[in-house]
Amino acid sequence: MATARDESGELGSRDKVLVAATTMFAENPGRRLSVRAVAARAGVSTGSLRHHFPTQRALLDAVLTLIYDRVIPTDRIHDTSVPARDRLVDCLRQVLSMAGVGEQARQSMRTAYERFILPEPTEDLRAAYLSMEHEVLRRIEYWLTTLAQEGALHEGDNARRARFLMTVVDGLGLERALPADDAILRHETDTLYLAVDSVLRPIDRS
Incomplete structure (x- = not known):
């Protein structure tokens, strides 16, 4: 800092x-x-x-x-020696890692529930949540913009893409807090790649 x-x-x-x-x-x-x-x-x-x-x-x-600037570094997205889809998955995994796993993930969900869901949605509460949401979206949009400049993205609305990817990450974070089998990390990776592939430019396999 x-x-x-x-x-x-x-x-x-x-x-x-x-x-x-x-x-x-x-x-x-x-x-x-x-x-x-x-x-x-x-x-x-x-x-x-x-x-x-x-x-x-x-x-x-x-x-x-x-x-977010300290916990989620942006350098990875600029490493063009790595395929765009792998870089974006790694970046999304960094966001997801903040939820933790096991008991840490359950505590994160308890905190979110007690802080933002259980109470009545006052203006202060709404502002606090929207601030956190804004920072995640801001970071994901930055990653998408970087990849768009490389030509790895279709032309389109990166704000909508960022919200879609954040929704996927939110769902995976919830899944981490729920009872799961031993293959959760493989399923999680498969889901992240599926989400990323839906927004990136298709690879020319000809």
Whole structure:
């Protein structure tokens, strides 16, 4: 994480806020990042936090962007020595890996259920979910745009393709949390390739 420091070597207030908010999110992904709590954790005033992040949505967007940029690197998609379909499957698998497997996957699903499904859908709750969804879609669209520039994609709406691929990944994440047989990883890989092949340009086998 690139951070800005003042002449004394201290982190700037914006980076203090991001470090605090990211740490709090990592400790409990279901926690609502309140301005007051994040400011207190960062050791800055709420006014200073609001200066950098005028809304709670802006703060959450910044935190999620930072998390996805660190956890899901984009270098793999640029490795043209590897077939496009393999690169895209690997990238989608990176998103899926965030759900974990076994007990970790079940805990992820419990957290999602308790955080976003069980409560009434307030505006704050909707904004928090849409922020996370936006970051996943943003990353998948970036991968698709990169492949389109290589000519590996048909012309079309990458936003719709990204949503389709995210829906597939969401379903696989749920499957990871459910009782499954020993072949789940093979089935998962088959499903990812089937989804990827549906959006990539067909290979010329002539």
